[in-house]
Amino acid sequence: MSGLPVAAPTLLERAGRAGRAGSLLAVLAAGLIWVALLAPIIALLLHLSPSSIVSSLTASGAFAPTVISLEASGTTVGVLILAGTPLAWLLAHDRLPLPRLWEAGLLASLLLPPLVIGLLLIFMVGPLTPIGAALSVIHLSASNTFFALVVAEVYESAPYYVLGALTAFRSVDGRLEEQAAILGDRPGRAFLRVTLPLAAGGLAMALATAWARSIGAFGAVIIIAYHPFGLPLQIWTTLQETGLASALPFALVLLVVALPLPLLVYGWSARAQGRDRG
Amino acid sequence: MSGLPVAAPTLLERAGRAGRAGSLLAVLAAGLIWVALLAPIIALLLHLSPSSIVSSLTASGAFAPTVISLEASGTTVGVLILAGTPLAWLLAHDRLPLPRLWEAGLLASLLLPPLVIGLLLIFMVGPLTPIGAALSVIHLSASNTFFALVVAEVYESAPYYVLGALTAFRSVDGRLEEQAAILGDRPGRAFLRVTLPLAAGGLAMALATAWARSIGAFGAVIIIAYHPFGLPLQIWTTLQETGLASALPFALVLLVVALPLPLLVYGWSARAQGRDRG
Amino acid sequence: MLRVAIEVERRRFQVAADFEVAAGERMSLFGPSGSGKTTILETITGLVRPRTGEIRLGDRILLRTAAPAMDLPVWRRRVGLLRQNPALFPHLSVDQNLTYGQGRRRAQDPEELIRRLELGDLGRARPAQLSGGQAHRVAAARLLLADHDALFLDEPYTGLDRRLARLLTDLIRDTAERRHLPTVMVTHELPEAQAFADTMAVLDEGRVLQRGHASEIVRRPASRRVAELVGYVDFLGLPEGGTLGLHPDRIRPGASPGLGRVLRGTVRRRRPSGAVWEADLEVASSPTATLTCRFDDVPPDPGADCEVTLLDPPRFDRDGKLTAETAR
Amino acid sequence: MLRVAIEVERRRFQVAADFEVAAGERMSLFGPSGSGKTTILETITGLVRPRTGEIRLGDRILLRTAAPAMDLPVWRRRVGLLRQNPALFPHLSVDQNLTYGQGRRRAQDPEELIRRLELGDLGRARPAQLSGGQAHRVAAARLLLADHDALFLDEPYTGLDRRLARLLTDLIRDTAERRHLPTVMVTHELPEAQAFADTMAVLDEGRVLQRGHASEIVRRPASRRVAELVGYVDFLGLPEGGTLGLHPDRIRPGASPGLGRVLRGTVRRRRPSGAVWEADLEVASSPTATLTCRFDDVPPDPGADCEVTLLDPPRFDRDGKLTAETAR
Amino acid sequence: GGSPAATKPKSTPKPSGTANVAYAASLENLNEKVIGPDFTKKTGYPYQGRGAGSKAVSADIASGEISPNVFESVGGKPIEALEPKFTSWYVQFAASPIVLAYNPQSQYASQFEAIAKGTKPISSLFSLLETPGLKLGRTDPNVDPQGAAFIEMLMLAQQTYNLPSDTVQNILGAPASSSSSPEIFDEAAVLPRLQAGQLDCSSAYLSEAVQLHLKYISLPASINLGDPSKAADYAKATFTLASGEAATGAPAVIDITTIGTTDKAAADAFVAYVLSSKGLALHKQGGYSLLKPKIFGKKSAAPAAVRKEIS
Numbered sequence A, B: 001m002s003g004l005p006v007a008a009p010t011l012l013e014r015a016g017r018a019g020r021a022g023s024l025l026a027v028l029a030a031g032l033i034w035v036a037l038l039a040p041i042i043a044l045l046l047h048l049s050p051s052s053i054v055s056s057l058t059a060s061g062a063f064a065p066t067v068i069s070l071e072a073s074g075t076t077v078g079v080l081i082l083a084g085t086p087l088a089w090l091l092a093h094d095r096l097p098l099p100r101l102w103e104a105g106l107l108a109s110l111l112l113p114p115l116v117i118g119l120l121l122i123f124m125v126g127p128l129t130p131i132g133a134a135l136s137v138i139h140l141s142a143s144n145t146f147f148a149l150v151v152a153e154v155y156e157s158a159p160y161y162v163l164g165a166l167t168a169f170r171s172v173d174g175r176l177e178e179q180a181a182i183l184g185d186r187p188g189r190a191f192l193r194v195t196l197p198l199a200a201g202g203l204a205m206a207l208a209t210a211w212a213r214s215i216g217a218f219g220a221v222i223i224i225a226y227h228p229f230g231l232p233l234q235i236w237t238t239l240q241e242t243g244l245a246s247a248l249p250f251a252l253v254l255l256v257v258a259l260p261l262p263l264l265v266y267g268w269s270a271r272a273q274g275r276d277r278g
Numbered sequence C, D: 001m002l003r004v005a006i007e008v009e010r011r012r013f014q015v016a017a018d019f020e021v022a023a024g025e026r027m028s029l030f031g032p033s034g035s036g037k038t039t040i041l042e043t044i045t046g047l048v049r050p051r052t053g054e055i056r057l058g059d060r061i062l063l064r065t066a067a068p069a070m071d072l073p074v075w076r077r078r079v080g081l082l083r084q085n086p087a088l089f090p091h092l093s094v095d096q097n098l099t100y101g102q103g104r105r106r107a108q109d110p111e112e113l114i115r116r117l118e119l120g121d122l123g124r125a126r127p128a129q130l131s132g133g134q135a136h137r138v139a140a141a142r143l144l145l146a147d148h149d150a151l152f153l154d155e156p157y158t159g160l161d162r163r164l165a166r167l168l169t170d171l172i173r174d175t176a177e178r179r180h181l182p183t184v185m186v187t188h189e190l191p192e193a194q195a196f197a198d199t200m201a202v203l204d205e206g207r208v209l210q211r212g213h214a215s216e217i218v219r220r221p222a223s224r225r226v227a228e229l230v231g232y233v234d235f236l237g238l239p240e241g242g243t244l245g246l247h248p249d250r251i252r253p254g255a256s257p258g259l260g261r262v263l264r265g266t267v268r269r270r271r272p273s274g275a276v277w278e279a280d281l282e283v284a285s286s287p288t289a290t291l292t293c294r295f296d297d298v299p300p301d302p303g304a305d306c307e308v309t310l311l312d313p314p315r316f317d318r319d320g321k322l323t324a325e326t327a328r
Numbered sequence E: 001g002g003s004p005a006a007t008k009p010k011s012t013p014k015p016s017g018t019a020n021v022a023y024a025a026s027l028e029n030l031n032e033k034v035i036g037p038d039f040t041k042k043t044g045y046p047y048q049g050r051g052a053g054s055k056a057v058s059a060d061i062a063s064g065e066i067s068p069n070v071f072e073s074v075g076g077k078p079i080e081a082l083e084p085k086f087t088s089w090y091v092q093f094a095a096s097p098i099v100l101a102y103n104p105q106s107q108y109a110s111q112f113e114a115i116a117k118g119t120k121p122i123s124s125l126f127s128l129l130e131t132p133g134l135k136l137g138r139t140d141p142n143v144d145p146q147g148a149a150f151i152e153m154l155m156l157a158q159q160t161y162n163l164p165s166d167t168v169q170n171i172l173g174a175p176a177s178s179s180s181s182p183e184i185f186d187e188a189a190v191l192p193r194l195q196a197g198q199l200d201c202s203s204a205y206l207s208e209a210v211q212l213h214l215k216y217i218s219l220p221a222s223i224n225l226g227d228p229s230k231a232a233d234y235a236k237a238t239f240t241l242a243s244g245e246a247a248t249g250a251p252a253v254i255d256i257t258t259i260g261t262t263d264k265a266a267a268d269a270f271v272a273y274v275l276s277s278k279g280l281a282l283h284k285q286g287g288y289s290l291l292k293p294k295i296f297g298k299k300s301a302a303p304a305a306v307r308k309e310i311s
């Protein structure tokens, strides 16, 4: 969003003679932290022999969990976008009374560990609860169904998405939204044409986080949706059943199938904001 | 950060005659989504009888996990701030070559499910690994120690913090940082006086998320740091040992002890940005 | 026709405005920095909410705080405002910014506008690649291309040289005339204000001090304060009481008794100003006064005496109000 | 002393500047919108990196692209720049903004500055509560209070009325003189540029067309293009070849053959301008030309004929270069 | 057995090495919260544990993915799979029979209670479990030994009480090999779900039912898989898992052994501690029924300290 009229300098261009050593040091330090952060992934790659990957992935039923994970997380992210975005927008624009209270609620919901969410979901939507009974009238059940899986994933990821989107919307310069209104845009149009592209960076981050939370959702999922099996449960049960060697390849699968979406979203955000960086 | 010269209007003030019905509807819809989001917490509060809370919390050894959780998450967040903030800042300011690659790495590390992180940490820092051996030389062990707990929590929460801080720094108007430099601020000073307060909203969100992730960390923790017990493990073992009724009060404890920090951080961010809202 | 009667709370005073602008009328709003000009425009546009008031545009009520209350949101008011900060959309190219507000009804031919504002080769540039004046011109063009029922321009000349300023004035005039819009312009440049506007309102600390024809206000400011605001830099105390307002443009070097009162003074300082010169003269009148006068050529050396003629200066009484008789 | 020799790539042309400003010298940079003024200032400040060049300030090298290469970061250059966008820190109060850059060495007495810029009662306000002109004044004061080795002002008069503009000019002059700084100001107002500066550089499409004393440039623009830029709005083709540059301020109504060449024309339009009037005259000379002339009082009715005297107009040859002999 | 303090070898003044224990997941709570800390307190050896399915642990040890020095398994087969490379003996010391836990608020509670009290015959339990709409919870037979044991228990019951031949089918509501019957939950979820009132009854180990103070129906030894002496009978219950392997009824007994030679002293001390009177008592408290410790495989290979506890 920076409007600075500075042609992006390359690293070494920018650093003056005196600054160069400092910058190299900074890059080194950053690199170290980054590699430390990626260490588990490196460990994963080092640990997988090609043969173990092939044998785990070609085992019967290894494909289905991937599909289910993608479907459920896709649905989850869809639900979050539809329900969470308006809430975040209203909060960011101070359209709701007592904004602090709303925020506190979101923060609290962020703090429930997934396992606890799962246990509480039993109380909320178990078959013998009022909601569960109501659901069964429309032939839905929130235990051990795709629906239950989505419910669990939504609850694991929603606070991350809503808080992220809220922050993203808040970082948009209000004058530009006012400008859109002056030029005749209804709030909805202004949202699509101005707020959304300008909040793209923060939204990408909110989406990536929500996606990661939902496709990796485990704590709540294992409690209310033991099946259909997504990848995290596949990893878990394989671990229980046949051990690490066959479980770890699925972690790689999870990485590989889950990564494109966040990468795309980040790419979109860079384009939407008109940042053209390396 | 909005510089709009508009005195904050109250909700009903702003809505014109025609808009009022729409706004009320919006508030209602937002309220519905919000309550749905908070439903697990509501369920938690409804299901706890005061007596069960008292009896769980006064059980011997019920206090220690709280202390341990706070200490470990505090340390974790400290580590993240020290190591993650510079990385995020460098990335946000395009000071690193190939920024897309760095980002992709962060996104990938976001996608490792905690359980997998735990398994991979065994390979990385287990007692029989080179790192583990090196650690043992300085009498540190990364299994079942406070150190191991922190390592697990750091890995569970780091990507959330770094990506959040990165987004926060990116949303700061570069011209203001340039202005600080013109007025003679070294990057470090400019960071403290301009970037930090202006990124406060996003940083608050990054910190709150990282805090939530670390204090609720379970998947990696249970694998490499069963001891010392923090609250999530306390909930888990109580669930195994004495059941749901005695486990849930600890979820409430977790909420109660974990909530103040994010609330404070959000309050700070609102003050730092000079937003004076409800 | 635009009818405004509003009271807006600001930091240190209240902005109270009550005026009308007929359809097709061009009014300029003149006043010192911080006097409430932007506040008035933003209130009419719907960006600032007044404490009380009513705003009508044509037969539409944009705002009414009295019952039955009414408050159209910004996007329904159809009031175009060029703000002091150009607020270009940073994620859109110049072309996309220009056509942002174009509705079904084409308000203006974009090609012509772009040509006249010399934006021809900027179409694919991003706002971050524009110079200050270029950004301002794009913002102006974007506004003129949108379809509004009234036009407000808050310092449209920011960052523009004289030539571009005049081009923009013509353009806005043409647009306002063709579309028969009530138009209000805020500017600190009196000549620009006059080149643009039929009528003028002089604002100070939130109140309208005088409203009328621009040349009328400049020639006959209703009070000393108005005179100060429209460019009278010096005031000459009269022995018979009251003061004369002295405008640098309305003082002639040399004695031309047929044209007005002649004064004698000593040159204290001189300097070039534009294509001409200015000199500060100390006048020998009873309370010593200084006045600034324009010279076509180099003024006499400092210390030298010289005579000047005051062309029809307005005269103010002890309370600072214009007195009927002028001081020939 | 500031010594600049840079080449900067911009969107459509290259900005190439090569000039010196002595310590204590005040220079104004004059040029149309988009000509590269801001680019030059931002390059010296370190916000834009030139393709090649060298910048020295006193005995310090701020930038050198040739070996041994050198590029001081912005915060070490100690070059103060007031940008077109005031860029106040939105999270700080006005007071905190003002004192932001104050180092150990107190560059200026803040009290006096605040008083002179009439910012007295704004101290606790937030930038979002300021009017456009107030924000600009705060930004200017903030810069003057910081301790720099050179001062650059990019359109410091944005949003200021004449009176405040003059106050600010005086203040910057005082500061520059007292601290003996090289100072460069960008403005579109010729009188302001002159009131402030000793010397002037006229820039167009990234090149310096003329550099010298301000009044000299206005009276004797080196080329027709410079003349256009410094306010010559009309050009009169001469039967003997070449053109005369006509500046509205340097045309007198009436025939005064002693002062200069007399022309006869027909009034086409007239309008009030500031405290005086302007009329567009169609001149009967061989290629029909229009010129704008100032009148103290209402000009003759449109259609009427009238005579005007040209005061020492510069004459340009076919290539648009100033010819030595003037056209008396 | 003797006192654990006595097993601490006086010859090594300062214990070095860690007891690195891999165990069947059902032991997690007991090992991590009780046995491990108490072991460290008594012997001075650090303890480190990790739980997973017995079969998985065995596979991971065999493939070298993990290298614990103690292995506690449910049933001897996972240990036997590691012989002779990693070990050649194990000690069986406790059993964990299957019970049926029920929800006292269930609409069927009175019938469960009658069966639990013996006022109704145990055979009627199985027709009750067939009731449509009754919500039974069990775990995944393909992943959790308890899940398979529950099915084997049903098969034994069908044989023992001469129930109609479709009884097991009706109770399971899905093929025995299926992982995705609506009744199947994760081990961690099934009992909380019962406690939350969302199930009528659930499969459970006796140890769990005791620890969690659940209402439960004990099953006779002939079907509860808790008596090693009935191993031959149990073996008659057999079905095929999703992987194609056969699941065969076997006593749900706990077997322990040491693996490899890393930190052997610590490993031996852990096994000796588990088999000491203190260790056994703690297992009993945890709801396991104690068996007389018995060495299987190459008795001579068992460490002296262990043999001492057993004798």
Ligand SMILES: Nc1ncnc2c1ncn2[C@@H]1O[C@H](COP(=O)(O)OP(=O)(O)OP(=O)(O)O)[C@@H](O)[C@H]1O
Residues within 6 Å of the ligand: A004, A005, A006, A007, C128, C129, C130, C131, C132, C133, C134, C159, D009, D010, D011, D012, D031, D032, D033, D034, D035, D036, D037, D038, D039, D040, D084
């Ligand atoms: N970041 C940039 N990258 C490339 N070109 C730019 C950039 N910023 C400005 N330009 C172009 O460089 C030229 C000079 O711009 P500059 O801002 O220096 O003009 P200026 O003389 O300050 O004009 P103004 O009076 O309108 O502020 C303009 O044509 C502009 O389009």
Ligand SMILES: Nc1ncnc2c1ncn2[C@@H]1O[C@H](COP(=O)(O)OP(=O)(O)OP(=O)(O)O)[C@@H](O)[C@H]1O
Residues within 6 Å of the ligand: B004, B005, B006, B007, C009, C010, C011, C012, C031, C032, C033, C034, C035, C036, C037, C038, C039, C040, C084, D128, D129, D130, D131, D132, D133, D134, D159
């Ligand atoms: N959001 C706000 N809240 C309270 N007071 C404000 C706000 N914005 C501006 N003011 C104050 O209201 C007064 C009028 O401001 P306004 O912006 O209308 O002035 P202006 O006439 O447009 O001045 P300028 O020519 O400097 O732009 C100023 O004194 C300013 O300090």
Ligand SMILES: [Mg+2]
Residues within 6 Å of the ligand: C037, C038, C039, C084, C154, D131, D132, D133
């Ligand atoms: Mg204003």
Ligand SMILES: [Mg+2]
Residues within 6 Å of the ligand: C131, C132, C133, D037, D038, D039, D084, D154
């Ligand atoms: Mg500029």
